[in-house]
Amino acid sequence: MKINRRGFIGTGAAFVAALSAPMVMASNRPKVVVIGGGAGGATAARYLAKDSKGALDVILIEPSKTYYTCFFSNLYIGGVRDFASIGHTYGKLASEYGINIVHDWAIGVDKDARTVSLAGGAQIPYDALVISPGIDFVEGSVAGWDLTSQNAMPHAYKAGSQTQLLKAQIEAMPDGGTFAMVAPPNPYRCPPGPYERVSMVAHLLKQINPTGKILIVDPKEKFSKQGLFEEGWNKHYAGMIERVGPDFGGANVEVRPDAMEIVIDGDVEKVDVCNVIPAQKAGNIAQIAGITNDAGWAPVTAHDMKSKMDNNIYVLGDSSAQGDMPKSGFSANSQAKVCSMAIRAALTGSKAFPAKFSNTCWSLIDTDDGVKVGASYEATDEKIAKTSGFVSKTGEDAAQRKQNYEESVGWYEGIVADMFG
Amino acid sequence: MVGEDAKNRTGPQLNDLFGRPAGSVEGYKYSKDMMRAASSGLIWDVEHIDMFIEKPKSLVFKTKMAFRGIKDPTERANLMAYLRQFSASPSDIPEAEPTLVARDPDIDPSILALEGDPEYGEYLSGECVTCHQIDGEDEGIPSITGWHIEDFVIALHAYKTGYRPHQVMETIAKRLSEEEIAGLAAYFTSK
Incomplete structure (x- = not known):
């Protein structure tokens, strides 16, 4: 029998229409675009997709195919964890949660047209946009340092190749050499981070280069968990660590990456490894x-993490100026879960519940010597406000410290499961 | 075992139990959870012993003791009165025959009877699952899935009142309302 061409075409067209029906529906779903696949963005994307049960079209834009967590990257430097253990991929978010993962850089946002433009050329429309890009560095904040010096003097404050580079440099340090850290001014990502890093560098040096020295140049008078760190440094690494605070010129520093020198209040110090952690911004x-x-920084309202400058944009994590929570x-x-609940309520009419936030930061000082600080927070009209908190005490017994460390390992497994599925 | 020549068997020996720190009997290999409770500062005073034998799980998640607990306060008081004979310095124990010991936290039966909203619980659970894994993995941090609702409520209550020591959990539980605890219990019991 001769096939009627028109009929065939007609059938074909109907077939195509049937196939594309779900896609047509998909494009009618409200679109939430999330920029940044870290602790804020990955969590927000996962909760938006999971809790909306398909009612939202979730697109996650993240340039890295493997994401290395900043948290626990110091433990890699100390040799307590291997590098692979802090790397995570986005496969499950795509396959189990239906999130559209786009590995590209977001380079523009048109707030009126509600589109995000990508380095690859695409324009992605959104109904709600979540911006969770972490931190960038303030140019010129450390005299003599810019991103072109990051190989000579790594920041290692975005985890990945920088972290590996810093560890390699410490391992290659000459016997009795000096590791210097230029610590950042407030506010910055992970308040105890630089000092946990010093602990982990000391832990490594104690094993491979016991006469090595650590010099911290610090513009801050005080720092997070200071009493706990200083007690731990005296106990485990006596004589190894020196800190120059602002009273001795710690805020007046220049680095010379080509000569591997740092100039503190006019005095030139020759160093072997120099970890420069510049001032930060969104x-x-x-x-x-x-x-x-x-x-x-990006100011937000505490109830939903919505930008104070645009009604369709939400900001999470380090980039946000939200009040009392540390950048961690x-x-x-924690903010991602409040935010995704608020976005679902706005776009799908689901129930909105009051915002609750919490944070705990564990730091490792030496093997099985973990400390923690934490608090819970609530949303007020003014900011995210701390309600109560705790911090480890100096002089705690070894069992408590070991428990803190074990808890932190459990937390790591918990949070990465909460981010990546 | 208890008394002269008592040895550690399935459980540790119970001489000098009153006032001793949890997890402190030499030569006995405690469960991970009991050691966790120990390093959080659990001391076996009369209130804590009473709470433990009433509902072991409300104080320590998983122990080597396969025992659901004794509901009757008089029975518990009698058991403690027996055990205290083997403690050398029972200074913090009431001199009189212990009958009913007030338990802190005293949970009002109406709290246990609260019907939790699992949808609210699911939202609130976001705060828990940053640490406690939803698939029940329990390395370093205990599992909180699949619990009996009442056990869950009692445990969170014990943190809320500071009766059960743990810095993070006390901070979290302190600001949870009774309805919120019930919601969490309703949600996690189904996981």
Whole structure:
């Protein structure tokens, strides 16, 4: 029998229409675009997709195919964890949660047209946009240092190749050499982070280079968990660590990456490894989107993490100026859940519950010597406000410290499961 | 075992139990959870012994003791009165025959009877699963899935009142309302 061409075409067209029906429906679902696949963004994407049960179209934009967590990256430097153990991929978010993962850089946001432009050229429309890009560095904040010096003097404050580079440099340090750290001014990502790093560098040096020295140049008078760290350093690494605070010129520092020198208040010090952690601001895309304040951070309302500068944009984690919470992966993860609940309520009419936030930061000082600080928070009209908190005490017994460390390992497994599925 | 020549068997020997720190009997290999409770500062005073034998799980998640507990306060008081004979310095124990010991936290039966909203519990659970894994993995941090609702409520209550020591859990539980605890219990019991 001769096939009627018109009939065939007609059938074909109907077939195509039937196939594409779900896609047509998909494009009618409200679209939430999430920029940044870290503790804030990955968690938000996962909760939006999981809790909306298909009612939202969730697109996650993250340039890295493997994401290395900043939290526990110091433990890799100390040799307590291997590098692979802090790397995570997005496969489950795509396959189990139906999230559209786009490995590209977001380079522009058009708030009126509600689109995000990508380095690869695409324009992605959104109904709600979550910006969770972490931090970028304030140019010129450490005299003599810029991103072109990051090989000579790594920041290692975005985990990945920088972390590996810093560890390799410490391992290659000459016997009795000096590791220097230029610590950042407030506010910055992970308040105890630089000091946990010093602990882990000391832990490594004690084994491979016991006469090595550590010099911290610090613009801050005080730092997070200071009493606990100083007690631990005296106990485990006596004589190894020296800290120059602002009273001795710690805030007046210049680095010379070519000569491997740092100049503290006019005095030149020759060092072997130099970890420069510059002053910080919200990830660049927040600034490009025009939602940052003069200090470089993105102000949000505490009830839902919505930008104070745009009604369709939400900001999570380090980039946000929210009030009392420290900039940490735990905080970003906590804020992401409040935010995704608020976005679902706004776009799908699901129930909205009051915001609750919490944070705990564990730090490792030496093997099985873990300390923690934490608090819970509530949303007020003014900011995220601390309600109560705790901190480890000096002089605690070894069993408590070991428990803290074991808890932190359990927390790590918990939070990465909560982020990546 | 208890008394002269008592040895550690399935459980540790119980001489000098009153006032001793949890997990402190030499030569006995305690469960991970009991050691966790120990390093959080659990001391076996009369209130804590009473709470433990009433509902072991409300104080320590998993122990080597396969025992659901004794509901009757008089029976518990009698058991403690027997055990205290083998403690050398029972200074913090009431001199009189212990009958009913007030338990802190005293949970009002109406709290246990609260019907939790699992949907609210699911939202609130976001705060828990940053540490406690939803698939029940329990390395370093105990599992909280699949519990009996009442056990869950009692345990969170014990943290809320500071009766059960743990810095993180006390901070979290302190600001949970009774309805919120019930919601969490209702949600996690089904996991």
